[in-house]
Amino acid sequence: MISLNARNTRFAYKLLMPAIILTFLVHIIPTLWGIYISFRKLNIYYIRNWTEAPFIGFANYTKALSSLQGVFWSSLCYTLIFVIASVLGCFILGILGAVLLNENFKGRNVIRGILLIPYILPGVVSLTNLRFMLLQDWGIINSILLKIGLISEPIPWLTGKMALISIIIGNIWIRWPLWFITILASLQSIPGELYEAAKVDGASDWQGFRRITLPSISPTITVLTVLTALWSFNNFTVPFILTGGSPSKEANILSLNIWIRSFKNWDFGMGAAMSVVMMLIMLVLILTYLKLTKLEEEQ
């Protein structure tokens, strides 16, 4: 099927060359460069002539990770809450949508198209709109909640602890359609006879869902979970737009934290040290992912 000879190998390498060159230029060299910067005292004085920034060993790392400063650890905690809550939310909404739309009824395709819109809409637009809806004084959400009497005072959605909840909602809103559409696709590959057979054997709907549906979609769920976790862990846009670039402590998740440290406080050395630690955490996640997908291939 796949032929192995010198001519084909040469052709394959030629095809891969642009991608390999690009990966080196834009991913691998900068990564190494970033690690190098993290050992230098690179602050505002050295930005223009950054090659002269003094070498300071692990000082950036100890500063970032010391319990006294604590910036990194609290940021990491909030990032993890953000990631876990986002995955859970996407999971619930995704399964709900997929199960509901896995039947034929009139208007199904239209509804499917509508539910996909948040995924297609530019994230900045969705998030700016959400920010507008969540404004404390003029926001429609507070207005509705006040009118139906659920709250008596407007909630400050975009500051303090509530900001963490808002960025989670924003992240779920833009990501869940991917879950919905991929789970729906894998549901549709389950043969209907399985359910009929189960029904003949006297199984309830819930048993059918637990014994047939869940096992068949679990590989899809695994992939979605890891991808959503990675993308949320990395996320910059959601907290940046929703908090207008000046987040509360709770919404200051890692990418945004590093960005503020580097491009607002101009402490590049520290920002680089934090990104290297972040990269190491990512690596663990990625290796888990590769292991999981490999397990699936073997099965």
Added chain:
Amino acid sequence: MKKKVLKRALKITGIVFLLLFVLFPLYWLLISSLKYSEDIYTMHPSLFPSRIRLSNYVDIWKTVPMAKYYKNSLIVSVSSMILATIVATFAGYALSKFKFPGRKTVGVTFLVTQMFPGILFLLPYYLIFIFIKNTLGIPLIGTYPGLIITYTAFVGPFAIWVMRGYFDTVPSELREAALIDGCGNFRAFTKIILPAAKPGIATVAILSFMKSWNEVLFATVLTNNDTRTLPLGLYEFQQEFMTSWNLVMAAGVVISIPVLIFFIFLQRYFVSGFTSGAVKG
């Protein structure tokens, strides 16, 4: 019988809930873009305003350089879309249909790089770009090429991955038949394989266009007043003109139009191509 009715009611409630969850924010975006400022700044903004103001859509082109942002975004997104699609189609084909030493390493490297945080690269980029300017005199910060290369590279791995998934579904016999007929590898690729891979190519093209069209992080640092792209333009607009949310919303609608058009025309390809790529991992 009663149980059946209850089940139906539950299902309808679920669908209505999801539709509201998606449609209400969209409705609010659209209706706010048509409001007068005075109708925005009240404790209880009206759900169904009694008057609308279409000229918001005219004003946005005057209050902010929307036309310039639009041009910048189009140049950057279309260029990186073309480049990324070519790179990904080549690489995806090689990874899917050829066996060669290092195949696995290359595939895993692409996959891993796509997952690293953008912020990790942004700092070194900024410094490398300054370095190139200082030593070679080529400015990259605030220019189109700097942004286009960056976006191409960042869409690349994901695009390669989707493309490879797509080529896996194109039967290898097609290529073999072409080779037997006397085609070279290159001709077999361009004449036989590429036409068969059109849906996959369309998917990757939309995805890469959308990624560049929506990108914020790199745009915050690598663009300047002349090369500002739409997403950042919208963000700054909203920061500067806190008093005109109706205009911000109108700008938001205008920014969304190209991707929505893309989606409507290519939805068929998009759903099948994307799910095959994403589910298979």
